[in-house]
Amino acid sequence: MPSRTSCTCTSIHASGRRETLATIVSEASRRATALRERATFDLMRFRKFLLLLLHDKLAAAGLVIIAAFIFISIAAPLLVGPYPTQFDRTKAMQPPSNAHPFGTDWQGFDVLKLVVYGGRVSILIGFISSIVAMLLGTTVGLVAGYYGRVTDQLLSRATDFFLVIPWLPFVLILVAILGSSLATIIFAIAIVSWPTTARIIRAQVLTVKERQFIERARAVGSGNGFILRKHILPNVMPLVWAEAVLTISSAVFTEAFLSFFGLGWRGPGAVESWGQIANEAYVNSALLRGLWLYFAPPGIFITLVVLGFAMLGYGLEEVLNPALKRRV
Amino acid sequence: MWLIASLNFFIVQVLPGDPTRVLLPRGSSNVTQGGSDLRAQLIRQWGLDQPITTRYVVYFANLAQGNLGTTITYQKGGFPVAGVIAPRLSTTLVLVGLATAATMWLGIVLGRISGWRRGRRVDVAITMGTLVGYSMPSFWVSLMLIFALAYIVPIFPAYGIQSRDASTFNPITQVLDQLYHYFLPVLTFVITNVAWFSLTLRNSLTDTLPEDYMLTAMAKGLTQKQQLRKHAMPNARLPVLTASALYFGWVVSGAIVIEEVFNIPGLGQLTWDATRVRDFPLLSGVFLVATLGVVVANAVADVLYLYLDPRVREA
Numbered sequence: 239m240p241s242r243t244s245c246t247c248t249s250i251h252a253s254g255r256r257e258t259l260a261t262i263v264s265e266a267s268r269r270a271t272a273l274r275e276r277a278t279f280d281l282m283r284f285r286k287f288l289l290l291l292l293h294d295k296l297a298a299a300g301l302v303i304i305a306a307f308i309f310i311s312i313a314a315p316l317l318v319g320p321y322p323t324q325f326d327r328t329k330a331m332q333p334p335s336n337a338h339p340f341g342t343d344w345q346g347f348d349v350l351k352l353v354v355y356g357g358r359v360s361i362l363i364g365f366i367s368s369i370v371a372m373l374l375g376t377t378v379g380l381v382a383g384y385y386g387r388v389t390d391q392l393l394s395r396a397t398d399f400f401l402v403i404p405w406l407p408f409v410l411i412l413v414a415i416l417g418s419s420l421a422t423i424i425f426a427i428a429i430v431s432w433p434t435t436a437r438i439i440r441a442q443v444l445t446v447k448e449r450q451f452i453e454r455a456r457a458v459g460s461g462n463g464f465i466l467r468k469h470i471l472p473n474v475m476p477l478v479w480a481e482a483v484l485t486i487s488s489a490v491f492t493e494a495f496l497s498f499f500g501l502g503w504r505g506p507g508a509v510e511s512w513g514q515i516a517n518e519a520y521v522n523s524a525l526l527r528g529l530w531l532y533f534a535p536p537g538i539f540i541t542l543v544v545l546g547f548a549m550l551g552y553g554l555e556e557v558l559n560p561a562l563k564r565r566v
Numbered sequence: 567m568w569l570i571a572s573l574n575f576f577i578v579q580v581l582p583g584d585p586t587r588v589l590l591p592r593g594s595s596n597v598t599q600g601g602s603d604l605r606a607q608l609i610r611q612w613g614l615d616q617p618i619t620t621r622y623v624v625y626f627a628n629l630a631q632g633n634l635g636t637t638i639t640y641q642k643g644g645f646p647v648a649g650v651i652a653p654r655l656s657t658t659l660v661l662v663g664l665a666t667a668a669t670m671w672l673g674i675v676l677g678r679i680s681g682w683r684r685g686r687r688v689d690v691a692i693t694m695g696t697l698v699g700y701s702m703p704s705f706w707v708s709l710m711l712i713f714a715l716a717y718i719v720p721i722f723p724a725y726g727i728q729s730r731d732a733s734t735f736n737p738i739t740q741v742l743d744q745l746y747h748y749f750l751p752v753l754t755f756v757i758t759n760v761a762w763f764s765l766t767l768r769n770s771l772t773d774t775l776p777e778d779y780m781l782t783a784m785a786k787g788l789t790q791k792q793q794l795r796k797h798a799m800p801n802a803r804l805p806v807l808t809a810s811a812l813y814f815g816w817v818v819s820g821a822i823v824i825e826e827v828f829n830i831p832g833l834g835q836l837t838w839d840a841t842r843v844r845d846f847p848l849l850s851g852v853f854l855v856a857t858l859g860v861v862v863a864n865a866v867a868d869v870l871y872l873y874l875d876p877r878v879r880e881a
Contacts, residue, residue: 401812401815402812402814402815402860402861402864403815403857403860404814404815404816404817404818404819404853404856404857404860405815405816405819406818406819406822406823407818407819407822407837407849407852407853407856407857408853410837410841410849411846411849411850411853414841414844414846414849415846487701491701491703494703495703495705495819495823498703498705498823499838499841499842500841500842501841513703516703516705516706520705520709520827525709525712525713525717526717528717530710530713533706533709533710533713534710536706537702537703537705537706537707537710540702540703540706541698541701541702541703541706542701544701545697545698545701548697548700548701549697
């Protein structure tokens with residue numbers, strides 16, 4: 239008897255396993271279909287979104303500028319060859335020539351090469367600082383807006399405080415004391431960049447949390463953390479994206495000032511950012527020697543990138559926030 | 567204000583980073599070179615061996631007496647920070663005052679035009695132009711202006727706030743001479759900051775113009791000028807004032823760069839020097855003064871807001 243029982247048992251087991259397998263397979267295929275449908279839906283939405291964005295001339299122009307600069311930064315070795323490393327004082331501060339269209343810097347390096355590579359450092363720092371600032375700003379905005387009362391009071395005061403302090407002396411003092419490394423520069427830039435985001439996110443959370451579905455979620459017993467993560471965050475996320483792009487713009491700008499004050503960070507392979515190139519041109523009085531092609535290009539590139547991200551950011555804001563639409 | 571001072575204390579005293587390193591030659595913290603004795607002495611002198619709470623109390627006690635500590639490097643060190651800052655404050659205030667007045671005036675003029683004619687070619691040109699100016703780093707703008715208008719075409723002085731022989735001029739010429747020297751710095755300021763006012767005014771005008779009372783004003787037969795001056799502007803200028811709270815932080819930042827580039831002996835130039843030699847007491851003193859300045863400016867803007875808002879004024 240025991241053996242039979244065991245036999246039935248295994249057969250049940252076997253059939254059960256087969257059934258489970260079948261369910262798993264069908265479940266998987268169902269999920270795959272759902273996923274594919276969702277992906278196409280997302281893709282369609284994305285395409286629609288992109289079309290809308292490209293329809294906005296400002297955003298489209300910004301996108302083109304950014305794409306161009308990211309391409310230049312990545313393809314730098316292909317465009318101008320390897321980054322110069324051979325320090326040669328005899329070739330320093332040369333006026334523009336055929337070999338060096340923008341002349342050479344104080345180390346004898348080709349300015350064109352420096353400028354093309356410079357975007358790597360400037361844009362990289364902009365991206366990372368923006369991510370850090372978004373994490374900080376979004377968290378503060380969510381918590382302040384959702385919990386309200388004393389929490390909101392405290393966080394909002396802190397936000398206002400960091401919003402009004404003069405940003406340049408603040409980042410200068412931070413980086414001067416902490417020493418200039420990638421981490422400290424990003425920390426300093428993020429510290430002055432998060433408040434605007436926190437403010438905007440908080441305002442958005444205030445309107446979202448009054449909606450009915452939040453009340454319903456609470457009625458079925460969802461916790462605060464769950465509501466924040468699953469219901470409120472997705473609703474403010476589009477704004478976070480727009481803010482992130484705008485923050486990259488201001489981060490690149492801030493980095494340029496830090497570097498111009500001699501507190502810049504050199505990228506891997508001692509690559510200089512645009513701000514550092516401008517600083518060296520200034521310190522070596524390039525303009526007084528008439529070498530304006532040494533000083534002008536880094537500034538133009540900073541302006542274009544800052545402008546590009548700002549235009550894309552404003553465009554995104556307009557597409558995502560219909561209330562702003564009529565301003566166009 | 568207590569918050570600002572505390573933050574200032576926190577930055578200099580609590581963050582990692584060793585101020586004694588600046589004064590001692592590199593590598594001299596090595597015991598064999600006797601550097602550590604000197605270091606220990608410095609640490610005692612600055613009270614760095616005291617617990618943090620004691621230092622906090624001492625810091626505020628000093629602050630209450632207007633004592634910001636002594637500089638490390640400026641004029642061979644030991645010079646009181648407050649004594650270095652005070653004479654430079656007035657120069658900076660003149661620059662910032664002139665620059666803000668010019669920026670505000672131009673910003674309001676441009677903002678009014680582009681708000682009234684939004685979507686037209688003028689509006690697009692103004693919006694793009696101010697946005698480009700806003701994206702340009704001020705150090706670059708100022709140096710390029712010097713290069714173009716003081717070097718290639720030498721019509722403006724490249725640096726300083728007065729001519730070398732200014733003391734021989736009569737008072738009126740002296741003032742004119744100073745204004746002449748301030749032209750390029752102020753122009754840099756206007757180019758990089760005018761977007762603050764022109765864009766906020768444009769946006770708030772855009773919000774104001776579709777209102778019903780504007781239609782009424784038009785129906786009453788008021789001219790465009792009257793509509794703007796009597797009905798649109800009083801409402802539209804309030805957001806501009808609110809936006810200026812953020813603008814003041816930029817004023818200080820702009821002044822630092824512009825003063826260094828144009829060799830104007832103000833607080834900004836001091837910041838540059840202090841940064842180069844890592845003079846922390848001086849740097850933190852400047853930061854404190856600058857932040858206090860911004861807070862005061864914001865308070866003034868708040869009072870102005872009350873005055874300019876008719877609803878509040880008459881209540």
